[in-house]
Amino acid sequence: MNPKKNKIIVVGLGYVGLANALLLSQHHHVIGLDVDHNKIALLNDKKSPLQDPEVELFLAKPDLDLTFHVFDEKYLENCDYVIVATPTNYDDKLNFFDTKSVVLVINQAIKQSDSSIIIIKSTIPVGFTKSISEKLKTSRVLFSPEFLREGRALYDNLFPSRIIVSNENERSSEFSQILSQCAHKENIHILHISSTEAEAVKLFANTYLAMRVAYFNELDSYALSHNLDAKNIIDGVVLDPRIGQGYNNPSFGYGGYCLPKDTKQLLANYSNIPQSLIAAVITANSTRKDFLAETIFNKKIKRVGIYRLVMKADSDNIRESSLQGIMKRLKGKGVDIIIYEPLLSEESFFNSEVTRDLVYFKNSCDLILTNRFHKDLKDVEAKVFTRDLYGDN
Numbered sequence: 001m002n003p004k005k006n007k008i009i010v011v012g013l014g015y016v017g018l019a020n021a022l023l024l025s026q027h028h029h030v031i032g033l034d035v036d037h038n039k040i041a042l043l044n045d046k047k048s049p050l051q052d053p054e055v056e057l058f059l060a061k062p063d064l065d066l067t068f069h070v071f072d073e074k075y076l077e078n079c080d081y082v083i084v085a086t087p088t089n090y091d092d093k094l095n096f097f098d099t100k101s102v103v104l105v106i107n108q109a110i111k112q113s114d115s116s117i118i119i120i121k122s123t124i125p126v127g128f129t130k131s132i133s134e135k136l137k138t139s140r141v142l143f144s145p146e147f148l149r150e151g152r153a154l155y156d157n158l159f160p161s162r163i164i165v166s167n168e169n170e171r172s173s174e175f176s177q178i179l180s181q182c183a184h185k186e187n188i189h190i191l192h193i194s195s196t197e198a199e200a201v202k203l204f205a206n207t208y209l210a211m212r213v214a215y216f217n218e219l220d221s222y223a224l225s226h227n228l229d230a231k232n233i234i235d236g237v238v239l240d241p242r243i244g245q246g247y248n249n250p251s252f253g254y255g256g257y258c259l260p261k262d263t264k265q266l267l268a269n270y271s272n273i274p275q276s277l278i279a280a281v282i283t284a285n286s287t288r289k290d291f292l293a294e295t296i297f298n299k300k301i302k303r304v305g306i307y308r309l310v311m312k313a314d315s316d317n318i319r320e321s322s323l324q325g326i327m328k329r330l331k332g333k334g335v336d337i338i339i340y341e342p343l344l345s346e347e348s349f350f351n352s353e354v355t356r357d358l359v360y361f362k363n364s365c366d367l368i369l370t371n372r373f374h375k376d377l378k379d380v381e382a383k384v385f386t387r388d389l390y391g392d393n
């Protein structure tokens with residue numbers, strides 16, 4: 001283990017930031033910062049603001065060198081590394097990621113310290129790191145992409161598929177070793193490439209996953225249209241080792257934190273480059289929702305229930321969930337909707353009734369839609385419509 005105990009600041013405590021803070025605090029002095037007062041209060045009470053079993057387990061550990069504070073730029077003074085993990089939502093009007101929060105933290109970190117290395121963990125457009133480094137005339141800004149599953153973010157940091165840190169600074173190797181040494185996996189693949197190449201890796205990796213989801217969804221649409229067993233077809237397809245298992249369970253479409261915005265951002269980066277596949281992935285996701293909504297509408301159901309808006313089992317993320325797309329299409333056709341979602345405190349969502357009473361929910365709808373089947377629905381399985389063929393995410 002590196003004998004030096006670094007002072008590391010993590011700004012932004014969502015899935016990425018919190019997972020990194022917990023990982024690194026095993027061997028380094030870490031301060032986690034966020035603008036959300038409620039989130040900081042929960043973390044200081046050793047409670048996880050996210051649904052993630054490893055995060056909950058680590059927060060209970062007494063030996064982590066980790067403190068949490070509401071963001072203040074004073075914490076950026078005299079530190080070795082600043083990890084930027086603030087959200088970068090995709091702006092459909094600008095056709096670009098909104099990187100204002102990342103820029104703000106980088107500027108403050110540069111101002112507060114003349115030696116700290118700034119590591120961007122937020123997802124950003126291709127070329128962003130090079131552009132801001134040239135603008136600020138610094139080589140202290142690096143990019144290190146994350147490849148995390150929501151709900152298993154810390155696990156994926158402890159057992160990473162690879163570690164990538166851009167190579168614009170001689171300390172990039174030091175930081176990749178810090179990540180590797182804090183992980184619980186041996187012989188991790190480590191790549192040092194340019195920041196622009198690393199940014200491209202992130203977007204192309206997620207777009208490939210989106211493409212694979214879209215592919216098996218279109219296979220499932222074909223099977224539904226011809227009254228075939230989609231699972232039998234998929235089982236035969238994935239036995240080819242060049243295709244392989246995994247990421248082959250049909251759904252109502254891809255969604256969540258990363259895939260929708262990352263595919264759109266990659267397409268925006270193709271503005272002057274011939275392409276057809278990237279755009280087709282995005283279109284396919286919308287087409288899938290159109291097809292399933294029409295299939296459900298043709299059942300002539302009076303009241304449709306939506307069981308959970310979350311994207312995956314054991315998740316607390318409802319952002320960009322595919323079921324929302326199905327729901328909006330059905331409502332546009334005049335279908336009455338009721339939603340069971342314990343995460344929502346509101347009484348309605350997009351003008352549809354929300355309930356947290358599961359028994360009432362089951363009794364008050366004629367058909368139940370769920371992206372992933374849950375044991376809660378076993379007793380009403382006959383009126384459940386799902387494309388979950390394998391019982392996994």
